[in-house]
Amino acid sequence: MAQPPQPRNLRAFARQLAALALPYFNSENKWKARGMLLAIVLLNLGAVYMLVQINEWYRVFYDALQEKNQTVFWQQIGRFGWLALIYIVIAVYKFYLTQILQLRWRVWMTDHYLGRWLAHKAFYRLELARYTEGSERLPDNPDQRIQEDLNLFTSYTVSLLMGIFNALVTLLSFVGILWTLSGSLTVPLPGFLGGGQWDIAGYMVWAAVLYCLVGSAITHWIGKPQVRLNFEQQMLEANFRHHMIRVREYSEAIALDGGERVERQQLDLRFADVMGNYLRLLKNQKSLTWFNSFFGQAAIIFPLIVAAPRYFSGAIQLGQLMQINSAFGRVQDSLSWLVDNYMSLAVWKATTDRLTGFEDSLAQQDRATSAVARSAPTGAAAIAAQDLSIGLPGGRHLLDHATLQVAPGDTVLVHGPSGSGKSSLFRTLAGIWPHAQGQVQMPADTMFIPQQPYFPDGRLRDALAYPESADRYTDEALKQALDEALLPQLADQLDRRDAWGQKLSGGERQRLALARVLLKRPAWVLADEATSALDEAAEATLYQRLVAAVRRAGGGIVSIAHRSTLIEHHRVRWALRPEAPEAAAAYRVEVSALPTSPAGAGGSGAASAG
Incomplete structure (x- = not known):
């Protein structure tokens, strides 16, 4: 005590x-x-x-x-x-x-x-x-x-x-x-x-x-x-x-x-x-x-x-x-x-x-500011990380001196076993993980989709527009985003007040989080298991729309997922592989090209790890 x-x-x-x-x-x-x-x-x-x-x-x-x-x-x-x-x-x-x-x-x-x-x-x-x-x-x-x-x-x-x-x-x-x-x-x-x-x-x-x-x-x-x-x-x-x-x-x-x-x-x-x-x-x-x-x-x-x-x-x-x-x-x-x-x-x-x-x-x-230094968001045209080292609170090293890059048009899929540091990498790129060192550049027009999205209690329109004011968007835009996210049944409930984080199912919460992205149309998206609760058909439809939206905006997408169904929507894979026992870090990043498909074509997704 x-x-x-x-x-x-x-x-x-x-x-x-x-x-x-x-x-x-x-x-x-x-x-x-x-x-x-x-x-x-x-x-x-x-x-x-x-x-x-x-x-x-x-x-x-x-x-x-x-x-x-x-x-x-x-x-x-x-x-x-x-x-x-x-x-x-x-x-x-x-x-x-x-x-x-x-x-x-x-x-x-x-x-x-x-x-x-x-x-x-x-x-x-x-x-x-x-x-x-x-x-x-x-x-x-x-x-x-x-x-x-x-x-x-x-x-x-x-x-x-x-x-x-x-x-x-x-x-x-x-x-x-x-x-x-x-x-x-x-x-x-x-x-x-x-x-x-x-x-x-x-x-x-x-x-x-x-x-x-x-x-x-x-x-x-x-x-x-x-x-x-x-x-x-x-x-x-x-x-x-x-x-x-x-x-x-x-x-x-x-x-x-x-x-x-x-x-x-x-x-x-x-x-x-x-x-x-x-x-x-x-x-x-x-x-x-x-x-x-x-x-x-x-x-x-x-x-x-x-x-x-x-x-x-x-x-x-x-x-x-x-x-x-x-x-x-x-x-x-x-x-x-x-x-x-x-x-x-x-x-x-x-x-x-x-x-x-x-x-x-x-x-x-x-x-104590984060050891990861992020450049001014408006000064970055792509996602880039140099000399990136990531650890856990207990002192264990996950990655050492990795260099990562996502250019406009890239679609990157991050794979790795549980506990390999995929979510820690996601948080590091977002600039919130304190147990990391290196340089990260992130474009200004970027949105992050966490595993557990947050929705404030209150009107649905406020939960959809969060953290921005719902007044910035017309009812038509809000309804269109819900429809594109396969939530047409909620389109007439914009002014309904509820505990949406409790009211909606896991799949509905993930679709509502994707509706935010489709509403705001960012150029860059980083998603951590954003469709894990969806069926394959809904996942395919939403990822097609998501990839198309970021490409139209001149950006790219980085997805963390375990499911192989997302491979067709990405061109490059970052695989977190176990290092040798004597290595300082537990994992390294291996880059490989994924089969080219209409949904995932384009981009380079360069990466290397020391």
Whole structure:
């Protein structure tokens, strides 16, 4: 199980926090963000100022009660009304602006991380890297990092940092008041300390400090496991949700295999992990709640007990006692901020650790571009690869120093045993495979057809035009593409909304992917098992149309397939043959001409491998 990063000290955590938080306040929205933050700070200062005024009101009000001064009593009732009203207005706008800042910050961070996650195929590379050695250090469930963790991070960062600031300002504002009001406490010293007496100036302040230090130390000792438990809870919840999503995505395959029992077992295991960790977290929170409740209740009477000797001796009046009690409460609240917010701090720390891991992985993706250098697409008139070496995530070499070329008019069929690297070659030519080196040139007008095409949920016209906007194409063009792809039954369903990836059969999905190509008419097409689910007659018809379309556009086609029925539609074969055992790579590319036919005539399809 992945463990959260463990910063060695508070300074390391502060660096993590700054790395995540500062980009927003230095972004294009920095002046709005900084202005709102300044307004929240000023409102916090205003709230503390009002608390100081209310603390002074305690002394005057309770002295009036003790002296039975009705005039001053009613004056102070009126004064309290104004003080309370001003404090309420400040509190409301402080809450509102804090929430708005959290909202805007989350919007910016979500946009920022979505952009980085989707840029340069980082989402694909991160998912691919999960299956390589050392993947336990990679971030799990990027969807949760962006959706849930960013929300938690922005809300906890603003609320907790403002809480710390408010606690410090309150402490500075009330510690002087409490020091002045508490006076000195004379403590007789025992004989073994020399006898006499010890005058403790501002003894109420020292009592508050001692009380809160002991409470904070005990709280940290009890609640320390919560950082790890919260980190693991978020990860386990995401794993449970992710597996349910996979069951939904592969519902047909699971239903056909009768895999409900296995999936239920897997879901039960994941949910058991969720509940087991949650129970451990709950037990720790229970222990912390026991102590926090005791600490909070004791704080109600503790200052009265400490100040009682001076009150009963006549040194202070009731008003001063209540003012001392109020000031002590403010100082104690400030000093015990850690005690009151430890659970929130644990969640904040765990969330920050998770986002730091995600940020580090994205930064690594930003730095580590693919070793395959692709020339500008508009500058290539043909498909060409030079000195191309391809490997697998585990380090195994598939090809070394291969040179490949597909000229206009070429029709190339790639053959090879399973595991020989045909799909890896396809991904390398597409520029998304990170375990490759060499130079690849790809024409701009190129489309790729993967083994498992993707169709967004929604209107059929959007699934057909993806990733372009369906508005670029007329209904006639869309219907013609469906008809050419042998899907005339869908021509009247362009505006129907559905989960097309689940709704259509395997053969229909492949035909819909081919319909995209026939709609957009690219000059170059690279297809990976694009017709494996079709019958031979449909495959022949569609390949004839596909080859004719790319040739009319002045391009060519490269097909990966196992079936021999595609031979008649191609002129050149690239066969991946096993190398000798002592060779550095597992396979080499052998080029051979295929029998010339009307569908596959033309082109050279040159290739060589070192």
